[in-house]
Amino acid sequence: MKALLIGEYREGKLLDSTYELFGFAAQLGAESALLLVGNEAQLPAFGGTLYLADAAVCGEYNPDLHKKLVLEAVQKENPDYIIFVHSSYGWDLAPRVAAALKTAQISEVTAIVSGGFEVGCCNAKMRRTVKQNNNKAVLTIQAGAFPALQPGGTPQLQRLAAEGATTLEFIGYEPAEKKDVDLGKAEVIVSAGRGVGKKDNIPIIAALAKTLGGELGASRPVVDAEWVSHSHQVGTTGQTVSPKLYVACGISGAIQHLAGMKKSDFIVAINKDKDAPIGEVADVLIVADVMQFVPALTAKLA
Amino acid sequence: MKLLVCIKQVPDMESRFKPDAAGTWYSESDLAWRMNEYDEFAVEQAVQLREKLGEGAELTVLSIGPDRVVEAVKKALAMGCDNAVHIQDPAAALKDPWQIASMIAAFAKDRAFDLIFTGMQSQDRGSAQVGVTVAEQLGLACTTTIVGFEYDNGTITTKRELEGGVKGVVKLKTPALVTCQLGLNVPRYPTLPNIMKAKKKEIVAIAAAELLREEPLTTTASFHPPAKKGGGIVLEGEVGSLVDQLIGILKEKTAVLR
């Protein structure tokens, strides 16, 4: 079985998500070739065939040319699977490739299962098992669903080039706007509860939030005590949140708080009390003193 | 200028979903239906452009599905679309994205739309394929996931939402298709007088069989809930070892640590 993996560059940098493609291909048991529209200065350690086109010529976002490049690599490799990350790059390009080949596309694969691929549906509340009706398929894999894998080795480079009229003109990138705290959009929230002890300890919790690339949250008592502002409050009288990771620091888990955060994808609770109700919703309960554990974790991650 | 906006009616995502008898999609009983959220942004953007262009512009809304989708179509009409097309297909849920795109493309082919708006994806199927595939089949310029839109005399300037809040600025010329992301605008509520007036707007019905020429490229083998989350783990011990254990778990179970 052969797979053609399509990696991704942004502003001259190879994106880490490219390694998830290797992880997925390994689970699939496929022999992989890689196509990159990027630059030679940043190539992954990978022992297979690497089709490389120059992003300086073909652009980082230029679906017309990138489609041509993928189709050329497909012709050379004749892969069973053409695999993208389900990203703003992948979901934009994959259907163009699938349409050109008139072949199946299966979007946002979360798992390889018997009889096909599992994909999320209904706002990720449900799953479908989908199979292709022909022998070639375009896949996009859910970001973060498969472990990153660094295959190692030195690639055999095959250079590709594409040209021709394009229908889109990429003007450039706009940096992300700096905003006030918006817990609703945060992917990681680290929340402080009364267990942090005093206002002076809040920066320690905030530091962990920053290290994890997330926002600071808080339980009601901490807001009421004016240790942090109300915009940080999670719970029935604050915001209801569902980040990818929620870390509850010294929060016992009053029902008002649980109602606001229990839909988070993954919940870590740090609490001295093993029987605290936060344990009911936590995926991992660390039984420890918050003020000892949190700084140690932050230091290790930094 | 001829504009088209394609919408889907989907269940309220707060619903509890149960597999249907065949076990390949959800059972439709007890579901409340509404316009796909992404499509609301598409309709709003199309209506804003329609209003800006004024006389001479015509905005058509299209939806594929059973009779119930007329409610979503009427909402789009109440929001400001001029007329509507209902592609009648009681079995639309069984069609794959390729077939749905093919039906839209077959409808749009000889009608010379200058600009087509779609949602970036549907909330229920979530394939994010239909819009781009329509553009490919019709040979239109296309960009996706837009959170910014400006139109000036045949040139469209969009902002694509990329990961991490970064945006990509992309220009394209009509004829074109854009897929709309949440946050592109603030979709209006249809006013009550407009809801009542929408009754008088034309909804053309076309049987799916008149447009469908393609076989599906994928098959759904099953529809099921995700595997149940196991009980939580309790970790006790010395702080240093706890930190290492937690980092290991986060690397394995979440996409947050890489």
Add this chain to the structure above:
Amino acid sequence: MFLDLTEEQKLIQDTARDFAKAELEPVAAALDQSDDRGPLLANLKKLAELGFMGLNVKGDYSGSEAGVVAFSVAMTEIARACASTAVTVSVNNMAAEVIQAVGSEEQRRAYIPKICSGEYPAAGFALTETCAGSDPAGMCSQAVDDGDSWVLNGSKIFITSAPYAGVFVVWAVTDKDAPKGKGISCFLVEAGTPGLIVGKEEKKMGQHASATCELIFADCRIPKSALMGKLNDGFRIAAGELAGGRIGIGSLGLGVGLAAMDYATRYVTERSQFEQKVSNFQAIQWMIADGYTELEAARLLLMNAAYRKESGKSFAKEASMAKMYATEAANKSCYKALQMLGGYGYTRDFPVERYARDARITSIYEGTNEIQRLIISREILRNSS
């Protein structure tokens, strides 16, 4: 028999629900606790722009022409989020409808568009007096013909929206020697008219954001053209319009009851005691069954009354039945919901205590439920004797 809503009615229900969830619910708890009516007035303006102030009013007068069923479902959705906003909307609709029903063409064109568009933040319905509560025909306020104008004297109580209403529909005695109820007339009084004084605001148990005030007429001089409908025919007008208002209040009650039961039902599926979900206990299951059954019955009664009014059939008895039943179901549902939350239900961290306070007035205003029973039995006995 067709028991479903039309597509238009469903869209209006969806619009009301979406708006209520996005705009009303987030401020409802704060409105309940604060004296700042800014957010209420801002939301009333938005609701007017969407067409919620004249649901059953003709397009000629800037109404939505959406009908009575749509009015009922919209009221329920608005009340699910904020009963104070809902009662204001209900009274505005009632005022617009009474002007449409009995006003002259000139009066309709002068006032209804201002209510429907939100130019007037609200409209008032001034009937009740200290001496005339359940018995409005016993009112004491007087209007005296002064040749060029009417001069109003007296006072009204419990007037919804009085501080920000742009116009009031006012009833006063115009022939004090006539038999009871035969000497009352109906007038339109604009806010700001000299002699029209907004008196003290009541401190209420619930529905805090909606102002409920005394209204005083002290030699309040209004033009002859302010008379609405026929002279001395006012009581009949009031009786007719109150029946329509009852559909609004019943629908409001239904919304509050549903909000309470929905909240409590979600809560009991999340809360655990004795190592299991509280919803596993039969005592709780029966509350859920009883609460929702009564609310469903209320909904059907309301739909029937609304449908009858919309299709031009007699509806006074049905409106009273629906108002009485729905508001009692709402109170019972709030009581059950609060019980289902246990001690938390009694705290302000959860919205159920607000629902319970807001629901309490619904079996009293727009005619107490005892008066509704009187109307219902009178209608039945009249036809069986």
